[in-house]
Amino acid sequence: MRAIVWKGGQNFQVEQVLAPRAAPGRIVARVEAAAVCGSDSHLDDFGAVPPLIPGHEAAGVVVEVGQGVHGLACGDRVAFDPVQRCGTCWCCTQGIEHLCANYRHLGDRQTPGCWAEYVAIDAANAHSLPEALGFQAACLTEPAAVCYHSLRRGALQPGQRVLIIGDGPFGFLHAQIAVALGAGLVIVAGHYDERLKRIAATTPCLVCNTRTQDLASLLSKEVGPPGVDLAVEATGSGSAPNLAIHALRPRGTLVIFSYIWQPQSLAMNLIHMNEINVAGSCRSRQTYRPVLEMIGAGKINTAAIIDLRSPLEGCLGVMQSLRQKKAEIFKAVFLPQQKMIAH
């Protein structure tokens, strides 16, 4: 089969590799759409070992079912939860199996991902799609599921006021899902006017470019005391958590959704004095059903987030565009069944 193979650094190449087979308890699917995540540009940093097929956001059709698999058949249309669990570690037995100590994550470390014509995965990690849902929309189930999980970690209640720091695809998805869950007011803070404009055009929310606007005065005008109920850090920037802590009401909750590469010390005295809750959010747990329903019902506008579609062969150009045109491209999606027309 054809697959994008990561060779280390920013080096990606399309190669012919052996197609996977379905081991017991597992399935093989034909990948119809596979999105690029910000983390795919940091494979080295996350401990991936080249050569590796990246990719963990995808949807496709089951083509082979391993021994002992029930409830899935060839021809089923599915989206994948990339975090395959061991089932026996402490996390797996305590109901937080998404934090499995022995997890195998598609496209991470040594587990082949889905930027390929076919992918193998534990059957438990394949979730059936609602009937009318297209594959391009469905491949965003994973990024939507992690945002849904993050809002759950923040215990979002209908009517609450939410500050989302980050205008990337995850900020966009958080905003849409917060609105769908009944948030009373959503404010998205970011750095790119183009992105913020597009977020505001599809989602009822306020936006703030913190490079040119003062977030504190916008909050005092639009929210007022005591502050927002929930703030989500979705940028990976070290300074964002303190912005959030200053915006929160007493007993408000800060969710650390992103991996922060250069953390700064938190405003501990404010956390103490205002009894701020700080919750981490990593991957997702039992959110595929509600998220697939939301996408199927049009409550998450996936088309507004996908800016680039490409066959596997366009991988280098796609990765470069994502690095260089940050303001214009939210998400890129590979269509592995599409072949590049030879010139």
Ligand SMILES: [Zn+2]
């Ligand atoms: Zn991702």
Ligand SMILES: [Zn+2]
């Ligand atoms: Zn486990």
